[in-house]
Structure formats: C-alpha cells, structure tokens
Amino acid sequence: MSWRLRIRHVTGFTYDGTAHASYNEARMTPVSMPGQNTLYSHVETHPAATTWRYRDYWGTQVTSFDLQRAHQQLRVTATSLVETMVAEVAPQRVEWATLRGEDVRDQHAELLVATKLTEVDDELAAEVDNLMAAEPADTALRTAEWVHDTVAYVPGSTGVQTGAQEAWALRKGVCQDLAHLTVGLLRARGIPARYVSGYLYPNRDAAVGDTVEGQSHAWVEWWCGEWFGYDPTNAVPAGHRHVVVARGRDYADVTPLKGVYHGAPAAHLGVTVEITRLA
Structure with a gap:
C-alpha cells in the first residue's frame, strides 16, 4: 500500500x-x-x-x-x-548482549545519553523494570505502550521546554512529551532511541481527495538491530500515514x-x- x-x-x-x-x-x-x-x-x-x-x-x-x-x-x-x-519486512532483532557490546554503544553513543528534555530519574526508570523482556525489541515496544497507557494526551497542557520528567509528574502532555518520555526510558535501559518530527495524517480510512487540518507530530525510533519507528501518542508503529521530516536527540535538534x-x-x-x- x-x-x-x-x-x-x-x-x-x-x-x-x-x-x-x-x-x-x-x-x-x-x-x-x-x-x-x-x-x-x-x-x-x-x-x-x-x-x-x-x-x-x-x-x-x-x-x-x-x-x-x-x-x-x-x-x-x-x-x-x-x-x-508500508514496510512489509519484519525488522531485524538483536540480543541484549549485542546491544550492550562496545561496537553498538560507540556507534550510537549520542542516542544513549540523556538530554535536558529526555532525562528521567532513577525512580522513574525503575517504574518500567517489570517491562523488561528477553529481547530488547519487546522491551522497547512494552515501554512505548506503557507511556501511552499512563500519560494522557492533552493538547495545550505543556510547552516546548517541558521535559520528560515534568510530563511524567503531570501524567499528561502532548505528542512531544510522550516521545521525550519514551526516548528517555529507552536510553535508561541501554536501547538507542531518537526523537522524530514530522506529520501524521489522522484518518486511516481517508478517501482520495480528503483534506485535513493537522499539526506537526512527534514519535520515536529505537535501534534493536535496525531502526524501528513507533508512535506512543497513538500506540501504533510508524506507517504510511506518518511523514518523517527530522530526527535528533530531542525536540531541540528538530x-x-x-x-x-x-x-x-x-x-x-x-x-x-x-x-x-x-x-
């Protein structure tokens, strides 16, 4: 498609x-x-x-x-x-040992370090301990779904300078906040993650010719063998309705x-x- x-x-x-x-x-x-x-x-x-x-x-x-x-x-x-x-090939998966190897950590060093907007404290990082799975890819997916389930999407509730920790304290935010929180939790678990900015066509059943008013959107990509995109705001993999404009460590890069x-x-x-x- x-x-x-x-x-x-x-x-x-x-x-x-x-x-x-x-x-x-x-x-x-x-x-x-x-x-x-x-x-x-x-x-x-x-x-x-x-x-x-x-x-x-x-x-x-x-x-x-x-x-x-x-x-x-x-x-x-x-x-x-x-x-x-629509991507039809299942993403490659690696084990924890590979992800924690020196080569991977060197290659993705900048996407494993917390920034001001993605930093989470130890207590928050521990909240997702029970989501750890045998494979990093499953842990990443469970984490993104957990963010979707625990932080409400409330337009206008935060600003562009709101960090992941603050959004968690509020238990609400916009797509930027859910992306920052997901990225911060993944990095805290040693999974390379990056912030993605772009657009989302909201209607999955849109007919040809349909026009919608929207806004810039944010989601995440994590690396567990190759890059995989996921939208924690809508709890769906990034697909044909997502349009990528920019990637970086956090919103400040994009x-x-x-x-x-x-x-x-x-x-x-x-x-x-x-x-x-x-x-």
Whole structure:
C-alpha cells in the first residue's frame, strides 16, 4: 500500500514592533528514505529572502535564510508532495548482549545519553523494570505502550521546554512529551532511541481527495538491530500515514523554525498544517 500526500505547513513570528535583521533555519522538508519519497518540496518566506539548503548532522534538510531589512512579521510556508509506503519486512532483532557490546554503544553513543528534555530519574526508570523482556525489541515496544497507557494526551497542557520528567509528574502532555518520555526510558535501559518530527495524517480510512487540518507530530525510533519507528501518542508503529521530516536527540535538534534577530520582542505566529491525500 502507498499513499501520496500534499502537505502545506505555515509558521513564523510576529514582532512587537520592527525587526531589523534576522537569521533563520527551517526544518520543514520531508526526507527521502526507504518507505518515503519526497517528490516535490518548496520553502518560501514572507518577506521574500534568498534561501540555502543543506543537511545537518542528523541528516535533516535545512532551509536557511536571512533578512537584512526591516520587517514586522516573518511567515514561512513549506509545501511538499510525499509518497509513503508500508514496510512489509519484519525488522531485524538483536540480543541484549549485542546491544550492550562496545561496537553498538560507540556507534550510537549520542542516542544513549540523556538530554535536558529526555532525562528521567532513577525512580522513574525503575517504574518500567517489570517491562523488561528477553529481547530488547519487546522491551522497547512494552515501554512505548506503557507511556501511552499512563500519560494522557492533552493538547495545550505543556510547552516546548517541558521535559520528560515534568510530563511524567503531570501524567499528561502532548505528542512531544510522550516521545521525550519514551526516548528517555529507552536510553535508561541501554536501547538507542531518537526523537522524530514530522506529520501524521489522522484518518486511516481517508478517501482520495480528503483534506485535513493537522499539526506537526512527534514519535520515536529505537535501534534493536535496525531502526524501528513507533508512535506512543497513538500506540501504533510508524506507517504510511506518518511523514518523517527530522530526527535528533530531542525536540531541540528538530525545531521546525528557529533563528536569531535584532529588534522588538517576538511572539510565535502559530502553526497551520493542511494535509491532502492525493492517491
């Protein structure tokens, strides 16, 4: 099965006066990879600016641009056409001994270390001791399902700076928090895990031509022989309704739009995401 999706993502900043100069990075372009092919992508800015593209350390396509003239608002619109496919091959699995080996730990060192947003304390890590299984892949799946069952998805309940430990204390959060908590617990168990940012078409039974309003979405990938994607917010493996844009250690590595500027205080313009199934 394959789907073809058109995605229009609009975000930006509005200033309490005038910004005189700004430098910005947008991570809003879906990647091409096995199971996902980006057929078209375009990022435009208002005010208009010359853009440059490069891939960052984590393989994300970044659109950078700067504005050297006065402006009161910055709006960025990313339009993409993406084909997604369902993976039909079962992921490779390894034993705990392999996962704990020096070669694996060296290769995935950066994805085994806690960050400010994914750090969990020893007491929280111990909460999932009973989920340990004979194979790491089963432990990872049980952990993600446990996060889904114990932390409620409540839009607006947390902010972008909320960490995994705080979301756990609240027992609620948004997709970012469930992803951070899952990543933190997996790393605490020695399973390499990374944060994934992208989009989710919410209706699994959508007809061709259906358009929905959505938002940026977050899920996780863990390595137990090869990378496997799972969405703890919806308790489903990442599939043809998920569109990968960026991967990293946590949200700070994949922020859709960030930058520096000189001028009046800024406020986020908000986010609008529109997704249409074309095939």
